[in-house]
Amino acid sequence: MQFDPFVIPFNIGLYFILIYAVVRSVRWFSNLSRPDKLRLQRGFFGSAFGRSLKEIFMESLIHRKILKANFRLGYMHMSLAFGWFLLILFGTIEADIFGTRHLNPPYKAIFFKFFNPDHGRTGFEAVYSFLMDLILAFILSGLILAVIKRFSSKVVGMKKTTKLKLPDKIALTSLWLIFPSRLIAESLTSGVYGTGSFLTGSLGSVLASFLPANQLAYPFWWLYSLSLGTFFLLLPVTRYMHIPTELFLIFARNSGIRTGDQSGAFTEIQTYSCSSCGICIDACQLNFSTGITNIQSAYLMKGIRNNEDVNDIAFNCLMCGRCDRYCPVGIELTPIRMIRRRAESVEPPEKSLWSRYFPDLIKIVNTRSNGHPAFSWLPQIKTEATEVLYYAGCMTHLTPAIKKAMIRILDASGMNYRFLDEAGGVCCGRPLMLAGKDKEARELINFNSGLIRDSGARILVTSCPICYKVFRESYYLEVELMHHTQFIKMLIDEDMLRLRFLRKKVVYHAPCDLGRGSGIYDEPKDVLRHVARLQPTGFDDDDSLCCGGSLGNTRISYRQKNKIAADAASALTKGNPEILATACPLCKKTFTTVTDTRVADIAEIVAEAIAPNPPELKKHVVKELYREPADMI
Ligand code: SF4
Ligand code: SF4
Ligand code: SF4
Secondary structure (H helix, E strand, O other): OOOOHHHHHHHHHHHHHHHHHHHHHHHHHHHOOHHHHHHHHHHHOOHHHHHHHHHHHHHHHOOHHHHHHOHHHHHHHHHHHHHHHHHHHHHHHHHHHHOOOOOOOHHHHHOHHHHOOOOOOOHHHHHHHHHHHHHHHHHHHHHHHHHHHHHOHHHHOOOOOOOOOHHHHHHHHHHHHHHHHHHHHHHHHHHHHOOOOOOHHHHHHHHHHHOOHHHHHHHHHHHHHHHHHHHHHHHHHOHHHHHHHHHHHHHHHHOOOOOOOOOOHHHHHHHHHOOOOOHHHHHOHHHHHHOOOOOOHHHHHHHHHOOOOOHHHHHOOOOOOHHHHHOOOOOOHHHHHHHHHHEEEEOOOOOOHHHHHOOOOOOEEEEOOOOOOOOOOOOOOOOOOOOEEEEOOHHHHOOHHHHHHHHHHHHHHOOOEEEOOOOOOOOOOHHHHHOOOHHHHHHHHHHHHHHHHHHOOOEEEEOOHHHHHHHHHHOOOOOEEEEHHHHHHHHHHOOOOOEOOOOOEEEEOOOOOOOOOOOOOHHHHHHHHHHOEEEOOOOOHHHOOOOOOOOOOOOOOHHHHHHHHHHHHHHHOOOOOOEEEEOOHHHHHHHHOOOOOEEEEHHHHHHHHEOOOOOOOOHHHHHHHOOOHHHOO
16 A cells, blocks of 8 residues: 555645745845855855754754753653654664665655554564664653643653643644554554554554454544644744754854844744743742742743743843853843843734744834933043053942952052042943943943053953953953953962962852853962862852842842842852852842851952062063954954
C-alpha cells in the first residue's frame, strides 16, 4: 500500500509549515539592516556556520544550558526535542532501508508501521524496531513530565510556569496527543500482526487480547495524523514558533548581529525565539524576594509578540541582567527592555488572520520626551590637563567614604590626577537612559565628553559601575576607561601601591553593572585576595544577586527594595564574613541599611591597607602603562 487518506492532514500541515518557515525567514532577512544582511551572508559561508550547527545541536536539541540549570526541566525539553529529531531521522532511514523503495515521501517514514505492518519480526528488523521503541519511550518519558509540569510546576523544580492563550492550548493539546496516538496506533497494528518491540509489541499484544485491535488501529492513525497537522498549522501563531525561529536566531547571532538600541528584525526574531520555558521567572529576585511574578522577561517577550501594552512590564525591572544570564536561548533581554522603555507607544496591531501569521515589524510611534529639549543651564567648566581623570559619579558623592578612599589611593600612587566632578559635576546620563529619555541623556554625554577630551587624560577612572557601563557603551572616548577596581589592580601589579595584608574574612558581591553588565569579575577579586581572606558566597560572578537598590526600577516600593536587599545580604553573609565587600556606591548604600555585617567598597578596604611608610615606589612605569591612542576606546 502506498497511500491512505488519513495521511492528508499531516501532509497539509507539513508542507504548510515548511513553506511558511522559508517565507518568514525571507521576510526577516529582508527587514534586517544592510550591515546585518552582510554579516549574515558572511556568517552563512564562514566559520559561523559550523558554530551555529554545533549550537543548534547542543542548545536546541540537547538543551545543555537548561540541563545544567535544572536537570528535570532540561530532560523534559531534551526528550521532546532530541527524541523527536531522532524519531524523524531514524524513521526516515527505516523507511529507506526497509520500505518498498528508496527516497520516500515524508509520510512514509512517519507512518511506517501502517504501511509496513509485518515489519520487525526477526534479525536486523527486530533490532531496528527495538531502537524505534526506545526513542518513542524516551519521548514519552519527557511528555509525562511536561503534562505533570502543566499542573504542578514544582515537579520539574519550577515555581511558576507561563499562562497559555487559546491557540497555545490547542497546539499544546495536539502536541500532547501526537506521541500517545502514535504509541497506540503502532501498538494496535503490532498486536494484529504480532510485530513491534518491547513497547509497541508488548502493549499491542495486551490490547489485542481484549480489544478489536484491527478496527481500532485505523482511527488512531487518523488521530496521529490530525494531531501532527493541527500542530504544524497552528505553530506560527503560538509560542511553538520558537522552534524554527531559534534556528534563525542562532545563525544571526553567530554571524555577529546584535540588538543595538532600535527595534527591528533581530529584536523580532529574539522575541519569537523565547520558548516560554519560564527559567527567567525563577531567576528573578523580584519573584523570589517580593512575590512579583508578572513582569519577568517571559512576559515581556509574550507581550511584545502579542503587541500588547508592555509599558509597566518594561519599567518594573531592576535591570540586573540575571534573566539574560539564565535565558537558555541567549536572548538579549535587557537591551530589548531598554528599547521598550524608550517607546511611548506602538502602532496598534491589525487583527486579521493574515497579520497573525505574518505580523509587521513592531513600529515604535513616539520616543519619550520630557519637554525640555536642551540642557543649556549646564555650567561652563574648564578641566585642567592631567594624566588620570577621576569621575566619582553622583552616588559616590553621596557615599563620601568611597571618595575619600579613592583620594587616598590616588595620592599614594603618586600619579597626576584630577577630579572630573569634584564639586558635584554632571550625571553620566545612565538614569535618564533607564527612564527611556535617550535624547536628554545624550546632552549630558556630550557635555561630559567635552570635559574629558579637554583634560587630555590618558586614563578615566570611575567608582560607579553604572557610570562605567555608560562610559563604555554610550560615550566615544579616546581614553582608557577603568573602574576603580581595575585601576587599583593595575597599581598593585605595577608596584605603584604597597598594601598590608589585613587578615579579614571578606565576601565579595559583584555589582550587576560591573559583572554581568560589563564583564569585570576578576580584578575586584584579585584586589581583595591581595589584602584579605576572600570567601566564596555561592552567588559569585555571573550568578551574583542584585542589591535591590537599582536605579532601573521606579515601580517598586522602598519596602520591596529593602526586602530584596535583605534577602541578598543574608544569602551573601551566610558564612559570617567580617566584611561584605562590593565595588559600587549604590550597592554599598543599599546593603548598609539591611545587614549588621560591615559593608565596604573595595576602595575603602584598600585605603585601610595602604602601608604607612611605603618604600620608594616605581613611578617611572607610569608612562609605560598607557596604551597607544589607537587602541583606546
Ligand atoms: S526569555 Fe529566555 S528564559 Fe525567559 S522564558 Fe523566554 S526563553 Fe525562557
Ligand atoms: S533584569 Fe533582573 S529584575 Fe529585571 S526581569 Fe530580569 S531578573 Fe528580573
Ligand atoms: S550613574 Fe549613578 S552614580 Fe553614576 S553619575 Fe549617574 S547617577 Fe551618578
